[in-house]
Amino acid sequence: MLKSGRLCLFLLLVACLAWGTPLWGQQTTVPELRPEQLQEMLSQGADFLLINTMSPIECRDHAIPKSVCIPCEAFGGHIGELPDDKGKKLVYYCESDLCLRSYKSAGKAKELGYRRVYVLKGGLPGWKQAGFRTVAQERIPRRAVPSVKAAMLKKWLADKEPVYLLDISSEDAFRQAHIDGAVNIPFYLLDQRYHELPSDRKIVLVDERGFRSFLAACYLARKGYQTTRLFGGMDSWEKMLKNEKRAPTGKGK
Amino acid sequence: MTVCRRISDGAKMLRQYGKSVAVRFACAPKANRMFPAIIAACCFLFVLTGNARTENTTALDRRSVASGQCLQCHDEYKFRDAFPRSVHGNIGCGGCHRGIADLRRHSRGEEKPQPVSCGSCHERIAAEYLANFHYIQEDFRCYDCHRGIHALTAVPRRDFKRTIVERCTECHSNEEYVASGHSEALLKGNQDAADCSDCHGLHNTRVYHTALDKYPAEAREFYTAKCKRCHSDPVMMKRNNLSPELVRYYEETYHGKIQSVGYASRVAGCGDCHTTHNILPKSDPRSSIHPGNLVENCGRCHRSFHPRFVDYKAHPNYRDRKNYPSLFWTFVFMSALLAGTFLFFWTHTFLWWRKTYWETHRLEKLGLQAHCSLSPQDRIQHVQRFSPGERIMHVLLILSFFILVMTGFPVKYPEAVWAGILMDLWGGAANAALFHRGAALVLIGIVVYVGWLSYRFLFPKGQGTRGWVGRLLGPDSLFPNLKDWDDLKGMIRWFFDRGEMPKFDRWTYWEKFDFLAVFWGMFAIGGSGLLLWKPEWSSYLVPGWVLNIAAMVHSEEALLAALFIFTVHFFNTHFIPTKFPMDRIVFTGTYSLEDLHEQRPLEYRRLVDTGRLDAVKRAHPGIPLKLVAAAFGLASLALGLLLTILIFWAILF
Helix, strand or coil, X not given: CHHHHHHHHHHHHHHHHHHHHXXXXXXXXXXXXXXXXXXXXXHCCCXXXXXXXXXXXXXXXXXXXXXXXXXXXXXXXXXXXXXXXXXXXXXXXXXXXXXXXXXXXXXXXXXXXXXXXXEECCHHHHHHHCCCCCECCCCCCCCCCCEECHHHHHHHHHCCCCEXXXXXXXXXXXXXXXXXXXXXXXXXXXXXXXXXXXXXXXXXXXXXXXXXXXXXXXXXXHCCCCEEEECCHHHHHHHHHHHXXXXXXXXXX | CHHHHHHHHHHHHHHHHCCCHHHHHHHXXXXXXXXXXXXXXXXXXXXXXXXXXXXXXXXHHHHHHHHHHHHHHCCCHHHHHHHHHCCCHHHCHHHCCCCCCCHHHHHCCCCCCCCCCHHHCCHHHHHHHCCCHHHHHHCCCHHHXXXXXXXXXXXXXXXXXXXXXXXXXXXXXXXHHHCCHHHHHHHCCCCCCCCHHHHHCCCCCCXXXXXXXXXXXXXXXXXXXXXXXXXXCHHHHHHCCCCCCHHHHHHCCHHHHHHHCCCHHHCCCHHHHHCCCCCCCXXXXXXXXXXXXXXXXXXXXXXCCCHHHHHCCCCCCCCCCCCXXXXXXXXXXXXXXXXXXXXXXXXXXXXXXXXXXXXXXXHHHHXXXXXXXXXXXXXXCEEECCCHHHHHHHXXXXXXXXXXXXXXXXXXXXXXXXXXXXHHHCCCHHHHHHHHHHHHHHHHHHHHHHHHHHHHHHCXXXXXXXXXXXXXXXXXXXXXCHHHHHHHHHHHHHHCCCCXXXXXXXXXXXXXXXXXXXXXXXXXXXXXXXXXXXXXHHCCCCCHHXXXXXXXXXHHHHHHHHHHHHHHHHHHHHHCCCCCCCCCHHHHCEEEHHHHHHHCHHHHHHHHHHCCHHHHEECCCCHHHXXXXXXXXXXXXXXXXXXXXXXXHHHHC
16 A cells, blocks of 8 residues: 555656656757847947858848858858857847747757857847847848648649649758658758759748748749748648648537 | 928938039039028028928929939939829938938949938838838838839828738738628728728737737737727727627627636637638628538637537627527526615615614613623533534635635626736636636535535434424524514514514524525526536537526626625624624634523523533633634635625726
8 A cells, every 4th residue: 555655656756747847848058148138249349159040041131230141950061160269159040039940059059069159039030129220131122922821722732733842941840741742942052952943833932930931932033933932831731730630520529 | 300301401412412503503613602692592582481381392302303313314214204293202312312422423333322211201100110020020121012112102092991902912812801701891992891901900010910829818819909999889880780789798708708807818809700811791601600610610619519509699698688588587587686685685784783783872871781691600601503514614615705706706897907916816817717616616515515414404314204394494494484584574673673683593594594595506606607617518418508698697696695795694794783893603613601692592492491501511712713713704804895895896887
């Protein structure tokens, strides 16, 4: 009786720990900087390296002043661009507060031995929301890019509409989930590989959350491609599939 | 400010680029001596013509600069012909393209104008736009939407909404909106119908526009407020043959109340049932609220329900006897019950207070003391009235009742200032709901236990059903009998100084009412509460419209119970002048033999006659028990009175 009681207590403890672990896991070990702090560092001319982890196309389009472009996915190929001094402050940012690219890059930098690595809280949108300016090297003219919702795209695919599904997510994200028939050219390689795309079909751009496909579509449209984008990206696609699984019929669900 | 800037910019350009007649003249070396005279003449003319013409004059000058200077190189059609006719034609090229100091350097490409800042004139829009999703996420600038800015002409008011829809749907090809009732009305020229900007904002399109998962509360609150803004406008709704009351009816339901109290993410807002874009009338088979689609529609939030669950009315009008008869008559019944109960008991309470106060005053004035036939030794002897089990039950009852009131009433009166504060104290609507259910379980447990005790009282072990009628109507029973009716009449006579106060036995008629009211309350509140606990499962027992009735019964009966306890019960037991401020007996369990003799003479006589008096004698309660009883009792009374004030505050204001 006593033994079974202890066993129950132990199992309860394990369950509590298991339940609590993801919460701890979510906590980042990389400290965050607020946009105001970054602005102060920039205005004071502090000695640090500000790194944009987005694709070269996005980096050229608009970025925080004085930032260098090292796409997260291409981290390994740009190690030489990082300072030799491991004590120098590095600040990473990416395209949204939901994006993990800056955290991934920051983690890799820490693995390389950099001691003072930070991430900009809220990313580039947070910076803009705080009212600070951006600079453009080569701004891509925005244009009206039609979007298609997940349910409609599914119908297009079922009807065998002549569309080319281009997934611009990273290789890892594409491996985890993608729409059947989609071809992966990660955004950070799009400027090098866009010529692989067919010009006789409408290209439907798919990204992770629908935030990046617009700029990619504008970029490709300027190259002469006919583009559409999946509204809400893979997030909305997966949500649609989930909703369909619930299939409400008859007695509730 | 803007005008001044425009004037100074214009003058600067005139001086610097000076090829127009006046400026060329001014810049020519020979004319330098005449320059002050010309300026003076200009100032004179300026004063004569008045400030009203300043802007036009400047605009004309600027146009001449645009034509004469900029157009020499930038001579495309859009600059030469379209721009002067555009909405910005009057501010000239320099109004937007500033910062060119040397035209020759500019023509050689050595000097470029400053970036165009629309915000220097459109300040409010620029400030709003900083929070715009399109800017923050996609880095849209003004000219990305306002394309062809040089030929931009004013859109007639009647085409404004249509133009917005056309512009938004260039990217957001929203087939659902285009097929919706709003769009149809708008395309037919109805200026009341919502365009994209009415819900999403024009220059302040919020970030949760597309991030509903991340901002469920903000988004639901924001969009529901947008719907309500038009649909509660009586003039607009009347003009469009719609009811402005529907919003109010929604706000009277559980969904609406939880939203009003500040927890929009927990319940369905307008868009959850009516969808966000495909908003069509109920009669349209494509509509989400068409009877054929309701199972699917409700099923987006609710699970495992019987199809009749969708008979629930989301916007019921309980005042409408024709369309909602069951709800109407429930409302009439509950209102009559509340009015009748309070009319009787508040009158009873007032008359009782009057009589006691006057009587006490009379005795004090005459220096009299109530005569007691007991010996001094007997008078201070304590006797038991409530057993320890009964006292624990009462404490549990108090705690659970307060939790129920404090978690339930913020939902009943969500608009009250205190409702949100109280909800936050519980840590949110979800926590409050959890506490509410927990307290309900305690209360149900107590009532079931009391039911079992009552059963055992009527049918004790070994006796079976023999003599149960006698026990039911006997002096130890809490069931009303004829003596109670006589006592009531006697009390009323006593209130009006027409007789002696009746002599009571163990339980008075008002105590019996308190006891039995709990059973009625449990039937009404408990039954409806259980139905509402898991409404989806309840749909296997009752159709959805019964849940509307259950919600009303639960709410009104709660008001009856709370106010009855906090006013009538508190007075009868504690605030009556002879016991004020409180009677500790329910916590200590005993009172003096003198009190027994005075308050319940018939019980005293029975105890003496049957020789059971010694068996109920107890020691005087100790100081710790008295202190705890006083602290807990007074705190409960204070809290109850505070809650009464809050409830009346919500009802009256």
